[in-house]
Amino acid sequence: MDTTTQETAIPSWTPKQEKPRNRKPLIILAGVIVLLIAGAVYYFLTRDKLRGMIVIPYIAHQKPTIDPHLPTSTSLSDKLEEIQFDALFNVSANPSGIVYEDGLGEFLGIDQNNIVSVRLKTNKLWHDSYAITMDDDELKSIDKKQDHLFSAADLGFTLKRIQALGSLSPDYILVSQAIDPLGFEGPDASNVIRFKFRGDRIWKDTDIKEVLSFKILPDGSDMNALNYTNGTAAFMMLPPKDGVSNYHKSPDGTANIADLLLSPFVDNSTFTTELRNNNINVLLDTPFGSLSPILDDTSDYFTKSNVSTTFFAVLFNTQRLNRDQRREARKLLSGQQIMNALYKVGTEQQRNIIDYKGNKNNYSDYVNRSVFPSTSYYIEEEVIAPIVDSSPVNLAVLPDTLRIAACMNFGYREEYADLIDVLNTPAVTRGRVKAFAIQNEEIRAGNFDGLLVAMSGYRSNFLFDLYDIFLREPDLRTYKINLVTTSDAQGNYSINPISFKAEKNFFRLDPDLNTAERADILQFLEYLYGFMSTRQIGDKQEYARRVDALEQQLSLGAWMFSLPSLAYFTTQFDSSSVDLYGVASQLSTMKKWREREK
Known part of the structure; x- marks a missing residue:
């Protein structure tokens, strides 16, 4: 019996070719993730690099010089004098407005003859009472040297300088319209001095303190110095590097933050970018005095305004x-x-x-x-x-x-x-x-x-x-x-x-x-x-x-x-501690600034 074997034809089949998968979205997503991780790492590495310091920019070819009795060509100079020098009464600010705080004097009152009595704070030390040791631009130590105490002689010298400057000095204009003669009597055994105020107006306490808000220099200072360095206020000037000084909290001062650094840049066009990049943490002026769109994140920055200057x-x-x-x-x-x-x-x-x-x-x-x-x-x-x-x-x-x-x-x-x-x-x-x-x-x-x-x-x-x-x-x-x-x-x-x-x-x-x-x-x-x-x-x-x-x-x-006046601060600072109001200088309250608790 014959057996016939039939072969079944197997249909031809070609595997379906899959199109290559588009990996571009995955690559982009991976790149975004890497950037986010890198940004987060950078943020956590740099967010605290300015901790414990205030960093303010300035234009490199406009180096600040300090003369507390004459205007200067750079507005930063006039602001820095507020942190370095004391007056008998220092202009400051609170949330309600301008205030005058005791500096080197304590206001005792005015009598019916317009005699103003002020007790001098003769326990205040001039900054040259300390020896400052630097290593390049790094502060190594501040050591007590010899007490140089504030005295009535310092006040007398300052009034003589203001009188010699005459109407070139805004302080002369303020003081001479109020005090006649331009001097004082005393001090007595209680360190009380007395000024004779003019009788052509009713003197309120705040008006008197405003008149006595001129900054005081130590007796024997150069009458015509280009830069004054020795004060009694909350911050002391460090030895300069490249012609510019940074500042450190005075050992007997009350500042909450220890260091003020001045950071140079070519011009003000990059200041907002430097603030965003955390290279500075205070910007005293913005271009055009306007709000910056790149600094609109209220979790990172806050603003303060005061009157135009x-x-x-x-x-x-x-x-x-x-x-x-x-x-x-x-x-x-x-x-x-x-x-x-x-x-x-x-x-x-x-x-x-x-x-x-x-x-x-x-x-x-x-x-x-x-x-x-x-x-x-x-x-x-x-x-x-x-x-x-x-x-x-x-x-x-x-x-x-x-x-x-x-x-x-x-x-x-x-x-x-x-x-x-x-x-x-x-x-x-x-x-x-x-x-x-x-x-x-x-x-x-x-x-x-x-x-x-x-x-x-x-x-x-x-x-x-x-x-x-x-x-x-x-x-x-x-x-x-x-x-x-x-x-x-x-x-x-x-x-x-x-x-x-x-x-x-x-x-x-x-x-x-x-x-x-x-x-x-x-x-x-x-x-x-x-x-x-x-x-x-x-x-x-x-x-x-x-x-x-x-x-x-x-x-x-x-x-x-x-020009409107607007300042930016990073939220490194507690916004409730920063008061700018009206004609108060932007740095007149700096010793009160606090860092925000983490």
């Missing part, structure tokens, strides 16, 4: 622009319009601001209509009511091109850069302005119609400094006031007309070179000196009105706007 103005060159041209140029340079453009008001890029009273985006409050800023005592208290010329600009009077120069090398670089762009915007200045940057050395030559300049460090109380504006020599690197006075046989002082020389002020004011305005220029100089030198508050107010009225006629500048 800087204003931007265009100072007109009186040798190139006549009075009619200056008047029309002032109208052309509208402070409100320029500020709106600078802060990009109404756009998605708007720069938001907040003041120390909690008001937000109140830009118009910062617009100035007088040489006395809107945030100053003279406007706030309505001593002056600036005249606003609302008539249209007569472009026919102006030069074809109004040339406005600016030097960007001494702070406010970002503000200057944007302001130059704003001034060159036809929609803002009608196509009649050419704004440009120059070097500091070119300012004195005056080859421009106006100079855009930031006037920083002004006081918003009645001690507003007009010399800083009108008599400062045209050099942003060096602060020097060209004040020349003469005295008669009776010892009465008056200002000499040579105080106004073209090459000695930003406006190139010079009565000898401007015969058409000679009488008004000399009169303005008299009012200026009267305002700065008078000892009577009523007279000071009257001189302020006269200065404002004559300046409005002369149209010496377009006063534009004040």
Whole structure:
């Protein structure tokens, strides 16, 4: 029997080819995870690197120097004096406002004859009582050397220096309008001294303490030193490195945080980034005084505001622009319009601001209509009511091109850069302005119609400094006031007309070179000196009105706007311990700052 074997055909089969899996999302996810882990590790490694210290930035070529009785060209210098030197009564702040605390004195009272009694704290040590040992820039030890105690002689020396400085010093203006003669009696066996206050007003305790808030230097100090280093306050200056000193808590001081470090950078444009990267932990000023979008995490940062101390103005060159041209140029340079453009008001890029009273985006409050800023005592208290010329600009009077120069090398670089762009915007200045940057050395030559300049460090109380504006020599690197006075046989002082020389002020004011305005220029100089030198508050107010009225006629500048003041702190600090209010210096409360508990 035959057996037939049949082969069953097996159908052909080709394995299905799978497409290669897209691993890109996995790689990206892995990368993100690695970055997050790296970021977390970096955060935990660096978050405490500034523990136990306050680190504040400064512009490297603007090294702070300290003179407690004269204004300086860098605002940080005037703030640092608050932590280094004591007054009889130190200006400070609390959540409610300005306060005056005992420094080197204890207020005992004022009697019916306006005799003010103060007990001196003669147990306070000057910082040179200690020997400081450094290893490169690292503090090794602070050892007691020999007691150098505060005494009435130190106060006497300080008053002599203030009197010698005269109206160059804001302290002289404050003290001389209150105390007559400029000195004191005592001390007695209880270390009590007595001042004779003028009888032309009712003296409140806070007013008395304000008068006695000038910083005190040790007896025998150099009357004309460029930098004062020996104080009695909570922080002592360490030996300098590269011309700049850091600070450490005085052994007998009460500061909660031991170290203050000053960190140099090329300019202020990187300050917010340095704060975000935890290289600094305090930023006393932000660009434009506005809130920073990269610092909006309230778990990492908090803000504090106080009153403005800087204003931007265009100072007109009186040798190139006549009075009619200056008047029309002032109208052309509208402070409100320029500020709106600078802060990009109404756009998605708007720069938001907040003041120390909690008001937000109140830009118009910062617009100035007088040489006395809107945030100053003279406007706030309505001593002056600036005249606003609302008539249209007569472009026919102006030069074809109004040339406005600016030097960007001494702070406010970002503000200057944007302001130059704003001034060159036809929609803002009608196509009649050419704004440009120059070097500091070119300012004195005056080859421009106006100079855009930031006037920083002004006081918003009645001690507003007009010399800083009108008599400062045209050099942003060096602060020097060209004040020349003469005295008669009776010892009465008056200002000499040579105080106004073209090459000695930003406006190139010079009565000898401007015969058409000679009488008004000399009169303005008299009012200026009267305002700065008078000892009577009523007279000071009257001189302020006269200065404002004559300046409005002369149209010496377009006063534009004040810069909001905003400080950022990392949450390394306890925000409730940081009080900034009104005209109190940003560092006047630094000894009270505390670190937040972990």
